[in-house]
Amino acid sequence: MARLAEALRAALGAIRAHLLRAALTVLGMVIGVAAVIAVVALLQGFGQSITQQFRNLGANGLVIVAYLPQKAALEGRIARITPDDLLAIRQRVAGVRDVVPLLPLAQFSAEVRYGSRSSNTSVSGTTSGFPRNGARYPVQGRFVVAGDDTTRRPVAVIGQTLIKDLHLPADPEGHFIQLFGTWFKVVGVLNKVGTLVGLIDRDNLVYIPYTTAVSLSGALTAPNIVIQLDVDNARAIKPVEARITAVLRRQHHLLPGEADDFKIQSAAELTKALTSALDSASLILGAIVGISLLVGGVGIMNVMLVSVTERTREIGIQKSLGATRADILLQFLLEAVLLSLLGGLVGLALGYGIGKLVVHLVPAFAGAIVPGWTIALSLGFTAAVGLVFGITPAAKAAALDPIEALRYE
Amino acid sequence: MSVALATDTAPLLELRGIGKRYRMGETDVDALRGVDLAIARNEYVAFIGPSGSGKTTLMNIVGCLDRPSSGSYLLNGQRVADLDDNALARIRNREIGFVFQNFNLLGRADALHNVMQPLVYRGIKLRERRQLATAALTGVGLGDRLDHRPNQLSGGQRQRVAIARALVGKPSILLADEPTGNLDSTTAREIMAMFATLHRAGNTIILVTHDAEVAAHAERTVAIRDGQVIGDTRHGRKGTAHGAAG
């Protein structure tokens, strides 16, 4: 232990003795690591803010939509989720609540009028159970209630963008808007949820009663709906999904081997897909910058070789006093690794600082986050670079003949 | 110490036909040519000879720093040629204290750390290293120069640091190459008195000198010229060896 401590002390001493040289040597390393950390920090911060927004959609919510693989669609098959499917899920799947239909009539394409003004919006029919998890709630008036549904009332709950776009009064309750040529009475205004990733306005929408939407859709057969539901226990999402899949496959008379004609989406899944995309982008960037770390490693090797030559006499003296090959090897290897790690640490701090600065200057970035794995990876990688590129100079030092080293001028 | 384990009759070190040849381009330089020498435990020997006669070369071989080109060297009955690097490092560290002709101090370390250095390779803890080194430096009269680097010391002081470093590990064999070369007569006498004390304590001492007066402190003088032993005289324990300090 005393020998290891001494090797460490000697390595540190050698670095301190040539501080400027050490700094210049690891500069490449510093820039490399700083670049990775800054980019990863920004990407991860970006991902985090998106994840946060998805979370508002409901943590343990599931959305079931009709979906056909392209091959089946080409065969002329059609896929639909029907009100019967909704009933089947309500009756046969345990551990779920608020199983509600959503009938999207238009996505940002329905013309809505108020007085002389018109605008485009999204319209969906739904029932009273819909606004779940507190993510959507009326700030004025009320949401669609059961009575609206049973009597097909022409009532509408609107998002706040419509008030602005249609110049509705600040308290629009009781006013009438026109949708699909029909007059709807505004009964409630939804809370503001903002935009998704700055692009999609989630407050530009109208909810009407489900039955009203069904009759407006003019569907002769059962309409194709979207089913939304909440899983009681977020950890039980997988078994619930399996159960729903089984129920729907029976409903749709799918034979074993046939692909599902529906898709079950969860906020968690969307988040996962997104973050994994961001993670792989981070990894690829990391790999690219990793090459610059290798270049830094060559610089370290070069300086270590110079250092060994410079200190030949010193090595000779140490050997004459009883230092073994292992002692010398360890000392120089530690020096290379410490040098490299130093570059890694400084790069880490610098990269994080750059990330913070960018966040400060560019509002599009929500925050800079340095995940533990990047810290571990960059420090591990720099240490490995030091080890790999330090081994040759260290072995050269260790192999020196004591008397020849002592005579070296 | 392991070197001290052999029977008293066998020599501590035995050189047989030792040659050292340096290749200088086309020509060969024979620094040593067939040196035969046996030194017993607790002997006090002086190598004396003119400059370039091969004294340092011989010391380096005896100190397991250099390997001979020919002949065999037995240290405590063991063929040194058979030992591996680690075993040689261990012998240099534990059994031999070497005072180099040109000191060979670590330029970046102060006197204290220079003297502490050999103790590192024995795995001695920092505190104890510091204590032992301070004591050794005080012993050579440098207790007030612990934090001076070699370039902040006089030639004689450097020599004393080198001596303290050789003695700090209490080696059984002390090899000193011109240990008093840079010292005034008073300090030289103190150093020689120290060697005499070590000798009395049972250590084996070999010193190189071309000063007959210094050689007179030893019990035995080996004269070297042109890489060969040309004389070997024993003069017993002289009063001067003991009385030098007084």
Ligand SMILES: Nc1ncnc2c1ncn2[C@@H]1O[C@H](COP(=O)(O)OP(=O)(O)OP(=O)(O)O)[C@@H](O)[C@H]1O
């Ligand atoms: N590395 C070497 N290469 C070539 N020749 C050498 C080498 N080392 C020593 N010699 C030669 O070997 C001979 C003996 O050298 P050595 O250093 O042993 O002499 P010395 O007796 O110690 O002399 P001094 O009293 O001046 O120290 C010299 O002639 C020297 O030139």
Ligand SMILES: [Mg+2]
């Ligand atoms: Mg010499």
